[in-house]
Amino acid sequence: MPNISREEVAHLARLARLAVTEDELDKFAGQLDVILQSVASVGEVAAQEIPPTSHAVPLRNVFRADEPRPGLSQQQALAGAPAVEEGRFRVPRILGEEA
C-alpha cells in the first residue's frame, strides 16, 4: 500500500499550487503516509457490485428558469480584489499555453 516519497509530496504540492518548504516536504511525507495507510482499509470492503454514492439526496433534474437575476456591480465585484485596473482584476503575468 501507499508509501509516499518526498518527490510524490512535491508533485502533489505542485498540482495543488502549494509552494511547500523543504522542511514541510519531510514532515508531510511522513504524515501523508500515515494518513493514507489509515484510510487504505476502504479497499478491504468487497464492493465490486456496489454502485457509488456521489450525492446523499436522491434528487434529479433541478433546473433554474432562464431568467436574468440581479448580480453584482463592477465595484462590488472588484471590492475584494488584491489589485484592480480599468474595471478588471489585475493579476501577475500568466504563463500561457500560447507560444
Added chain:
Amino acid sequence: MTASTADVLDYDEVLARFDPVLGLEVHVELSTNTKMFCGCPTAFGAEPNTQVCPVCLGLPGALPVVNGAAVESAIRIGLALGCDIAEWCRFARKNYFYPDMPKNFQTSQYDEPIAFDGKLDLELEDGTVVEVGIERAHMEEDTGKSLHVGGATGRIHGAEHSLLDYNRAGVPLIEIVTKPITGTGARAPEVARAYVTALRDLLRALGVSDVRMDQGSLRCDANVSLMPKGTTVFGTRTETKNVNSLRSVERAVRYEMTRQAAVLAGGGEILQETRHFDESTGSTSAGRRKETSEDYRYFPEPDLVPIAPSAEWVEKLRATLPEMPWQRRKRIQADWQLSDLELRDLVNAGAVDLVAATVDAGATPNEARAWWVNYLSQEANTRGVELAELPITPAQVARVAAMVADGKLTNKLAREVVDGVLAGEGEPDAVVAARGLEVVSDDSALYAAVDEALAAQPDVADKIRGGKVQAAGAIVGAVMKATKGQADAKRVRELILERCAG
C-alpha cells in the same frame, strides 16, 4: 527532436506516404438569456465585470444551479445530430488552475455526456457526401477573458501582467466532438471545413447560438495525426487551437499535415501537444510545454444533482426541431426545380437562406437566385465578406425584382439600383428617385425620340417600311442611347413599327 516550424513537406508527398486522421472539437456558446449556472446575462459588449455574481465569480460559498434552457438546447443539438440522449448523466469538475477560471475547476461533463453517438452528413463542393461520426456532445461553461498588458503585441507571451474580465465566465457551452475521421486523404482539410460549415448551419437552424466564429461563439480545435500508408494504427496527434474562421480550419489542418509529415519523414517524433494557429502566417506553433503531465482529477460535481431527461421530455424537444439544412436543401431543389448543379452553386455560394427569404418577399426563385448567386456573390467576393454581410436585404432584392417584372426597371437599371442600395443610398425606391432611374414610360417623349432616330437614319427607316422588321433593332438601339437606357425596349420597338406602318 522537433522540426522547426518552417519545415514542411510538399502536400502531394504527404499524401503519397501518409493517411491523415482528423478529430474536430467544436465549442458553441449558447444564446440563452443567462449563464449556465447563474442568472447573469450573456450579452456581448458590456463593461468589464458587470455581468457577474457570486456564482460566476467563484466567490466562497456560492453554488451553481443549472439553466434548464441550456439543457434543452443541448438535447436539441444532440437530437439534430442523431445522437442518443443519456437517460441519466452528471456534471463533473475538471480541476486545473488558470486565472480566467474563477473556481479553478471547470464544471463540465466527463464520462457521462448528455448526448452521444450521432452523425452529420456533409456535402463537399463537388457534391461528394461524407458522413462524420459524432462521439459526443456535452455541456460545460466558458471562461473569463484576459487582456495582456505590456510586452510586444498584447499577446500573453512577454506580457507584464494581465487584466481579467469575467463577463464571459459561466456562459453555457456545448462541446461537440467527432469520432476519428479517416479515409479522406487529400480532402482532409476540405472535409474539416465542410464539417464546421455544416455544423454551423445546423446550429443556426436550431436557433441555439449566434455561431459567430469571429466573436468566438463558435470555436474549433482541430486534432490532426498521420499514419503511414498501409498501417491502421493512429499516429500521435496534435491539437490546434485559435482557429477562428472557416478558412482557417482548412489551412490549419493542411499545415499540420505538412508539418507532421516533415517531422516524421525526418525520423522525428510527433509530440502530443497543443498548437496555436497563426492567421497571418498560416502556420502553427507549439504551446508552452507543461512540466507535469495533465491530470484533471475529474469527479462528479457534488453541488449539482444528476440530470435524467424523461422520454416524454426528449420527445417533446424532438418535436421542436426545425427542418434540418439537408432536408431543406432537398425540398428547395424540388420546389424550385433546380438541377443538382444549380443547387450546389446555390449552396456553395452560401445563398440558400438569402434566396429563400427573397422568394418569401415575393421574387421568383430564378430571379432571386440570379441576384444572389451571380451578381451579389461577385460583389461579396470583391469586398471580401460573406454574402449575408452585404448591406442589402432579401426584401430589398425582392423589391428590385418586382420593379423589373413591372417593367419599371430594365435589368441594367436594376443593377444600378442594387449598386445604390449597396452604396448606402437607401431603399430601392429612394435610389430610383434620387438617381432618376425609372423607365421612360411617357409615350409622347418616346414618340419624339423615335421620330428623331428615324429621321437620323432614313435608309433604315425605309427598310422597315419595306417590311424588313428586323432592321428596327438599330433604331431601338439609337432610342435607348438617346434615353440613356431608361426606356422599355419592347415599347420602343412597338412605337417604331407603328410609325413605319402604312
Added chain:
Amino acid sequence: MSDLTHSTAAELAAKIHAGEVSSVEVTRAHLDRIGAIDETVHAFLHVDTDGALAAAQRVDDDVAAGRPVASPLAGVPLALKDVFATEGIPTTCGSKILENWIPPYDSTVARKLRDAGVVVLGKTNMDEFAMGSSTENSAYGVTRNPWDLDRIPGGSGGGSSASLAAFQAPLAIGTDTGGSIRQPASVTGTVGVKPTYGGVSRYGLVAFSSSLDQGGPCARTVLDAALLHEVIGGHDPLDSTSIDAPVPPVVAAAREGAAGDLRGLRVGVVREFTGEWYQDGVIAAFDQAVEALRGLGAEVVEVSCPHFDYALPAYYLIAPSECSSNLARFDAMRYGLRVGDENGNSAEQVMALTREAGFGAEVKRRVMVGTYALSSGYYDAYYGQAQKVRTLISRDFERAFGDVDVLVSPTTPTTAFRIGERVDDPVAMYRADLCTIPANLAGTPAMSVPAGLSDDDGLPVGLQVMAPALQEQRMYKVAAAYEAARDKAWGGPLINRVPELEVAAR
C-alpha cells in the same frame, strides 16, 4: 452574570415579545458578557456590536408598535460560525487566506436569520475551513472550553459551542461535515443538530466538502435548537441539493418529548460504536443514558451496522478530495490574500506562494491527500471505493431503521482533550469523529444532547441520537425526553455546572 445570559432562547423570546425586557437589553447583556470573558474563551473572531444593536432595536420597535414579530426567535441573540458569508461583515473561515475578506452577499442562512429578526452578535472561531476537531487549526488562535480552559471546545465549530457554554449567546449556528456541530456540542455540554443533508441551504456556506457539509442549530436546550432549526431550515432554489419539502415539525416534537413518554419507541444501540478508542467514563455515561431511555418507556435493542467501521477511512478520502477542489478558488487572483506579487513572479508562482502562506498545515495535508485520491491512477482505489462504502453505510442505516425508530451512540469517544494533545497526530485527531461520520456519509440527521459528566474527569459527555432522512422530529422527541429526565436526575440543567469564568478587568 445576569439572568439574561443564563436564560434559554425560548424564555428570552417570550419576555421580549411580551415587552418585559427589550431585545436591546438582552443583546447588550450578551455583548457585555462577550466583552468581559472573550479574551479568555476566544469564541469570537468578529463582534458586530452596531449591527446587533440595530437588529435588536428593529425588533423592539415592532413590539412597541404592536406589530407581529418576525419569528418566534425575533430579538434573541445568536453567534454565527464564521463559515457563512455575511454581506458587509468579515468572513474568514478561520483562515489567513481570507483575512479581511468582506463578502458582497449574504448566505441564505444569514439572510433567514436577519429576516427572522434573530440578532447576530458576531462570527465565531473555527478550525480553518472547518477542517479539524478542536478549533486549534484556526489561524486566529485557539478557543478554550469553558468547562476547562486547558481543553479544546471541539471542532470545527468550537467558537459556537464555547459561546453557548460561556453564556455569550443562547443560540449559535454551526456546520457539520463529519461531526463539527455534534462533537463540539458533546464536549461543551450543549445541544447540536446536524439536519438531513439538504435540509438547510448551503448557499453562502463556504464549502469544505460539498456532499457532506450541512449547517445546523446549536443551543443549550433541545427546544431552543428546534426553534432555531425551523428558522434556518427549508427549501432554497439557490442550492441545487436543497430538499423541496417542509421542515420536519421539530418544535412540536421537542415539546411533546419534554412530557417524557417514549413508550412504543424502539431505540437501537449501534454495536460497532465501542472498543479500544472509547473512554470508560464516556461508555458509563452513555450506558446510563440508555437506561434512562428505557426508564422513559423506550424499547432498546442492539443493532449492527457492520460498514460503520469503514466510515472513518471513507470520510477521510471523500472530504479531502472534495476540499482539494473546493479550496482551489483561493488563488490570490480575485479576493483574499496575495503573496509574492513582485520580482516578475508569474500568476502561477503567486498562487503557490499565497496558498503556502495562507493555508495552515491541516488544510495543506487534506488538499494534498485529496489531490492524491482523485489522481487518475488512484481514483478507483480511493475516491471511487470510498463512494461505494458510502452506499454500504446508507444501506446499513436503511436496514437498521427498518427495525428501530432511532439509533443512539456516544457522540464522540472521549471527553474534551487537552489543547495541543493531538496537534501532531492527525490520525488520533480524526478519531474524534468516529461516531458522527456515518450520518454525514448517508445524509441522515443526527444530534448530540448532553448526557451527564464523565465520572473519570468530570467533563461533559454527549448522547448522539440518529434518525432517518427527514425524520428529525423523532430524534428531537427522544432528545427532549431524555433531557427532561436528565435534568430531573441531576437536579437542574447540566450547563449550570460550568465553572464561573474569571471576568477580565475592563
